[in-house]
Amino acid sequence: EVQLVESGGDLVQPGGSLKLSCAASGFSFSGSTMHWVRQASGKGLEWVGRIRNKANSYATAYAASVKGRFTISRDDSKNTAYLQMNSLKTEDTAVYYCSRSGNGYNDYWGQGTLVTVSS
Amino acid sequence: QSVLTQTPSASGTPGQRVTISCSGGRSNIGSNTVNWYQQFPGTAPKLLIYYDNQRPSGVPDRFSGSKSGTSGSLAISGLQSEDEADYYCAAWDDSLKGVIFGGGTKLTVL
Numbered sequence: 001e002v003q004l005v006e007s008g009g010d011l012v013q014p015g016g017s018l019k020l021s022c023a024a025s026g027f028s029f030s031g032s033t034m035h036w037v038r039q040a041s042g043k044g045l046e047w048v049g050r051i052r053n054k055a056n057s058y059a060t061a062y063a064a065s066v067k068g069r070f071t072i073s074r075d076d077s078k079n080t081a082y083l084q085m086n087s088l089k090t091e092d093t094a095v096y097y098c099s100r101s102g103n104g105y106n107d108y109w110g111q112g113t114l115v116t117v118s119s
Numbered sequence: 120q121s122v123l124t125q126t127p128s129a130s131g132t133p134g135q136r137v138t139i140s141c142s143g144g145r146s147n148i149g150s151n152t153v154n155w156y157q158q159f160p161g162t163a164p165k166l167l168i169y170y171d172n173q174r175p176s177g178v179p180d181r182f183s184g185s186k187s188g189t190s191g192s193l194a195i196s197g198l199q200s201e202d203e204a205d206y207y208c209a210a211w212d213d214s215l216k217g218v219i220f221g222g223g224t225k226l227t228v229l
Contacts, residue, residue: 035218037164037218037220044205044207044220044221044222044223045156045158045164045207045209045220045223046220047209047217047218047219047220049217050217050218061216061217062217063217064215064217097163097164099164104151104152104154104169104170104211105152105154105166105169105170106154106156106164106166106209107166107169107175109163109164109165110163111162111163112163
């Protein structure tokens with residue numbers, strides 16, 4: 001059974017940092033591209049970024065809204081992807097989903113973890 | 120404002136056919152495939168259609184996708200009450216070098 005389990009969501013002050021984790025099982029994690037997608041309360045889906053697999057040099061890409069502040073990484077030995085979030089803003093408040101894509105579409109999604117940025 | 124444009128809401132009665140559109144541009148839908156996701160309140164999105172018109176295993180054939188030029192469409196035939204959800208289109212954008220989502224369409228079954 002495929003599982004993606006996000007963790008690490010919390011309440012953090014503006015300007016603070018937080019690191020989310022996404023533990024994967026049930027599929028070839030090392031061969032997959034991993035994405036982070038977020039959704040503010042009552043709003044639509046917003047792509048945050050992705051990290052490709054080793055064969056594609058672990059290439060990363062980010063949305064303009066988070067570039068320079070967020071960093072995606074992965075540890076294939078632990079089947080885990082990470083989202084390091086720095087210089088957090090109130091507008092980063094959202095549920096953060098990790099998702100995998102094998103061939104250009106996101107077929108597996110986690111249940112999400114809530115990040116709240118507030119003073 | 121999303122780069123992919125969807126009408127915010129759609130509705131239909133049970134048994135009807137409903138179409139949801141997704142309008143983009145040359146750098147996204149015009150150059151790459153469209154994927155569609157279904158999301159119920161409080162749950163994660165679920166892949167509904169990929170590569171413009173392909174259904175993952177387990178998705179009923181009442182759901183179909185198509186693409187023409189820079190627009191994609193999701194059609195739901197034989198509408199059922201359990202189809203009431205939010206629907207999002209998505210595509211890779213070559214100019215932005217990232218995935219873009221439409222703003223979502225809330226489907227109501229009357």
